[in-house]
Amino acid sequence: KPVKKAEYLLSAPDLDHCPAGDKPEICFAGRSNVGKSSLINALTRRKRLAHTSNSPGKTRNLNYYVIDDSWYLVDLPGYGYAKISKKEQARWGREMKRYLLERKTLELVVVIVDIRHKPSVLDEEFMFWLAENGIPFCIILNKTDKISKTRVLQQKAAVSALLENMNIEVPVFTVSAQTPETIDDFFAFAMDFMQD
Numbered sequence: 520k521p522v523k524k525a526e527y528l529l530s531a532p533d534l535d536h537c538p539a540g541d542k543p544e545i546c547f548a549g550r551s552n553v554g555k556s557s558l559i560n561a562l563t564r565r566k567r568l569a570h571t572s573n574s575p576g577k578t579r580n581l582n583y584y585v586i587d588d589s590w591y592l593v594d595l596p597g598y599g600y601a602k603i604s605k606k607e608q609a610r611w612g613r614e615m616k617r618y619l620l621e622r623k624t625l626e627l628v629v630v631i632v633d634i635r636h637k638p639s640v641l642d643e644e645f646m647f648w649l650a651e652n653g654i655p656f657c658i659i660l661n662k663t664d665k666i667s668k669t670r671v672l673q674q675k676a677a678v679s680a681l682l683e684n685m686n687i688e689v690p691v692f693t694v695s696a697q698t699p700e701t702i703d704d705f706f707a708f709a710m711d712f713m714q715d
C-alpha cells in the first residue's frame with residue numbers, strides 16, 4: 520500500500536488560513552467533477568476521506584490532508600463551476616493564484632482532467648499559467664474506465680500534442696479512481712519529485 524496513513528487536517532478558505540508550512544505539499548487541481556476527491560480516496564485507499572459528490576463546485580475551500588505524517592495533500596476547489604456568480608469565480612481565481620504563487624512549501628501541482636473530454640480552454644489556460652510562472656506540475660487524465668483502451672491512448676496523445684504546442688514538457692498519467700493501482704505510477708513519480 521503506497522500510503523500508510525492519511526488524515527484530514529483542515530479546510531482553509533484562503534492562503535492565510537493554510538497550516539504552517541512545516542511540510543512539503545502537493546495539490547490536486549482541476550475542474551469540478553473531474554474526480555479530485557475520488558482520486559484522494561483511491562490514493563489513500565480510503566472510502567470516504569474526501570467527500571465525493573454529484574453536485575460539483577460545493578467545496579470552495581482548500582482541504583488539507585496529512586499523509587504519512589510527512590507531507591500535505593491539498594484538494595483545491597474545482598474551477599469553472601458555472602453555478603456561482605462571475606464575481607465569485609473571479610475572487611476564487613485570485614485566491615487560487617495567490618496560493619499557487621505564494622505557498623512556499625508547494626512542491627507539485629497535479630492538474631486533473633476527465634479523459635473523456637479534451638482539456639477545456641480553462642484547463643489550457645491554467646496549464647499555460649503554471650508553466651509561465653515556473654510552477655512544477657503534472658497531469659492526470661482520470662476516468663479511463665469510462666472509455667476503451669484505444670481511446671485512452673488517443674486522448675493521451677491528443678493532450679501530449681496540446682502540451683507540445685504550448686512548449687510544455689510535463690508527465691501525463693492515465694488513471695481510474697475506480698482502480699487504485701492505476702495511480703501507483705503517479706504516486707511513485709510524486710514521491711521521487713518531492714525527494715529531489
Ligand code: GDP
Binds near residue numbers: 570573663664
Ligand atoms: P471532484 O469534484 O473533482 O472532487 O469529483 P468527485 O471525486 O466528487 O467525482 C465526481 C463524480 O465522478 C462522482 O460521481 C465520482 O464517483 C465520479 N468519478 C470520479 N472518478 C471516477 C473514475 O475514475 N471513474 C468513474 N467511472 N467515475 C469517477
